[in-house]
Amino acid sequence: MRDVRGAWAVAGAQLRKWHEQPVVVQSVRSAGAATVAYVIALRLSPEPAPLTAPLTALLVVQVTLYATLTTGIRRVNSVVAGVVVAIAFSVLVGLTWWSLALLILASLAVGHLVRVSEFVPEVAISAMLVLGVTRVGDTAWARVLETLIGAVVGLGCNLLFAPPVWVGAAGESIEDLARRVRQLMLRMGEEAAGRTPVEHATARLHEARRLDHDIVQVDAALRQAEDSLKLNPRVREGLLHRIVLRTGLDTLEICTVVLRVLARTLTDLAKEREPDPLFEPQVGATLEQLLSEVGDAVVSFAVLVTTDISQNAESAESRLAAELSTATATRDKLAQLLLDEVQRDARQWQLHGAVLTEVNRILDELDTEHRSRRLMEELDRGTREERERRDHLVRLRQRLRMPRGPRQPPSDRNRPPVSGRSL
Numbered sequence: 449m450r451d452v453r454g455a456w457a458v459a460g461a462q463l464r465k466w467h468e469q470p471v472v473v474q475s476v477r478s479a480g481a482a483t484v485a486y487v488i489a490l491r492l493s494p495e496p497a498p499l500t501a502p503l504t505a506l507l508v509v510q511v512t513l514y515a516t517l518t519t520g521i522r523r524v525n526s527v528v529a530g531v532v533v534a535i536a537f538s539v540l541v542g543l544t545w546w547s548l549a550l551l552i553l554a555s556l557a558v559g560h561l562v563r564v565s566e567f568v569p570e571v572a573i574s575a576m577l578v579l580g581v582t583r584v585g586d587t588a589w590a591r592v593l594e595t596l597i598g599a600v601v602g603l604g605c606n607l608l609f610a611p612p613v614w615v616g617a618a619g620e621s622i623e624d625l626a627r628r629v630r631q632l633m634l635r636m637g638e639e640a641a642g643r644t645p646v647e648h649a650t651a652r653l654h655e656a657r658r659l660d661h662d663i664v665q666v667d668a669a670l671r672q673a674e675d676s677l678k679l680n681p682r683v684r685e686g687l688l689h690r691i692v693l694r695t696g697l698d699t700l701e702i703c704t705v706v707l708r709v710l711a712r713t714l715t716d717l718a719k720e721r722e723p724d725p726l727f728e729p730q731v732g733a734t735l736e737q738l739l740s741e742v743g744d745a746v747v748s749f750a751v752l753v754t755t756d757i758s759q760n761a762e763s764a765e766s767r768l769a770a771e772l773s774t775a776t777a778t779r780d781k782l783a784q785l786l787l788d789e790v791q792r793d794a795r796q797w798q799l800h801g802a803v804l805t806e807v808n809r810i811l812d813e814l815d816t817e818h819r820s821r822r823l824m825e826e827l828d829r830g831t832r833e834e835r836e837r838r839d840h841l842v843r844l845r846q847r848l849r850m851p852r853g854p855r856q857p858p859s860d861r862n863r864p865p866v867s868g869r870s871l
Contacts, residue, residue, distance in 0.1 A: 474509075477509055477605060477609070478505075478506050478509045480605065481505040481506070481508075481509045481601050481602050481605040482502035482503075482505045482506050482598075483502070484505070484601050484605075485501040485502045485504070485505040485597055485598045485601040485602070486498065486499075486501055486502040488501065488597050488601065489501035489502075489593075489594050489597050489598075492593060492597065493590050493593055493594050493597075494590050495590045495594070498590070498594045498597075499594075500531070500578060500594035500595055500598065501594040501595070501597040501598040501601070502598060503574075503577060503598065504527050504574075504594070504595045504597075504598025504599050504602065505598040505599075505601045505602040505605075506598075506602075507523055507527055507570060507574070507598075507602070508523055508527070508598065508599055508602025508603060509602045509605055522563075522564045522565055522566075522567050523564075523567050523570065525562055525564050525567075526559060526562075526564040526567040526568070526570040526571045526574065527570065527571075527574045527595055527598075527599065528592075528595055528596075528599075529555070529558050529559060529562050529564070529571050529574075530555055530558075530559075530570065530571040530572065530573065530574025530575035530578065531574055531575070531578050531592060531595050532592075533551065533554055533555050533558055533571070533575045534551065534574070534575040534576070534577075534578035534579040535578070535592070537550070537551050537554075537575075537579055538579055543579055548576070548579075551572070551575055551576065551579060552572045552575075552576070554575075555571045555572035555574075555575040555576075556568060556569075556571065556572055558571055559571035559572070615673045615693070617669055617672075617673065618666075618669045618670045618672070618673035618693055618754075619693070619753075619754030620754075621665065621666040621669040621670070622666060622670070622693070622696060622697060622700065622750050622753065622754055623747070623750045623751060623754060624666075625659075625662050625663065625666050625700055625704075625750070626700060626746045626747045626749065626750030626751075627747055627750075628659065628662060629659065629700070629703060629704060629707060629743065629746050630743030630744065630746055630747050631743075632652065632655055632656060632659070632707065632711075633707065633739040633740070633742060633743035633746075634739065634740055634743055635652060635655075636652050636710070636711060636714060636739055637735060637736035637737070637738070637739035637740055638736060639652065639714075640714060640726050640727065640732050640735050640736060640739070641727075641729075641732035641733050641735065641736040642725060642732065643723070643724075643725050644714070644718050644725070644726050645718070645722070646715070646718045646719055646722055648718075649711070649714050649715040649717075649718040650715055652711050652714070652715070653708070653711040653712055653714075653715045655711075656704070656707050656708040656710075656711040657708055659704045659707070659708070660704070663697075663700075663701050663704060666697060667697065670693055670694065670697055673690075673693060691823065691826045691827055692753055692823065693753060693754070694826075695753070695819070695822050695823060695826055696749070696750065696752075696753030696754070699749065699753075699813050699814070699819065699822075700746070700749075700750065702809075702813050703746060703810050703813055703814070706806050706809045706810050706813075707806075707810070709802075709806055710803065710806040710807070713799055713802045713803055713806065714726065714803070716799055717796060717799045717800075717803075720795075720796050720799070721796065727789070728785075728789055730785060731782070731785045731786060731789055734778065734781055734782045734785055735782060735803070737778055738775060738778045738779055738782055738807060739807075741771060741774050741775040741778055742775050742807065742810055742811065742814075744771050745768060745771040745772050745775055745811075745814050746810075746814065748764060748767050748768040748771055749768055749814050751764050752764040752765055752768055765816060768814070768816060769816055772811060772814060772815065772816070775811060776811060779804070779807060779808065779811065782804065782807075783804055786800045786801075786803075786804060
């Protein structure tokens, strides 16, 4: 009995995991919208197989509600334009090799004329697909009707069934990036405490450079999360969530850039001091400890920016503050040791100072007071922009509702003012 319950628990957890995957959710939503569009088109369209309706629904359905509202209109416009071009070609020339070439050229030109932006290729795609099933001119209006059915069903799918919020997936990506940064810091600290061949230092430098690709992937996940927060009825403080996540990723990106510079500094130091160790034993051990503490602070910072519950956020902030305090004390100890070493041997003093400067920059970016100021600035800017947009809409609405006064006769309009008050 316990084995059965355990199997059901594992299956439920796996199902929930699949439900949180964007690909799974998008596939289910697209298949459902296409099926509904096809069923409706079967009742309203005179065609025996109204495939244009599910085709349009597939092209319209998006992952997030914001993406549907912002890009759905352009996508519907592109599909309708492609259908109209295909209908015209089916009536005039039909489908041949030369008409297909003209169809593609005409569709791309029409796509630029109707300003469908990134969906210009979909005008040609829709035209080719519709032309393949539209051979008789009498079916033209049926294809237009099917396109409208698919567009309405695709837009209504995301309006009636609000898409999920992808903040959790973006938070996991940010935390994974922070853990990779910490692992790289640990390896760099271990190598700095002993004899570091130039090949190992160079490998750490390349690893630090590869973090840029990880940031691109995290940024894509964060953009999807930001879109899912906009205009979503499930979210009350969408602006705050977006700013917290975006500023958190910006801080981690700065830390990765500084870490790459630190890796380059250690690589140059390894070239200068080979075959000797990078630092004296005590200095190397202190640097290893410092990088370990900074790596822990980076992970705690990522946990802080991805925590929703206020109580957990307070504990995460307290843990980050404690780790930064410990790292600062170790940094001061390292600064004194490096000063003593430079006084004994002034060679490579620039590189020693660079190591300390780069660690200071990471600690400054992770500082809680620095982050609080950044959050307040971004919140003020975001609130100001939203207020300006609302004021612009209010002024536009008032301008449209403002009644027009009676037209003055030409003699009154051309008559010069009689006093300064008239000016």
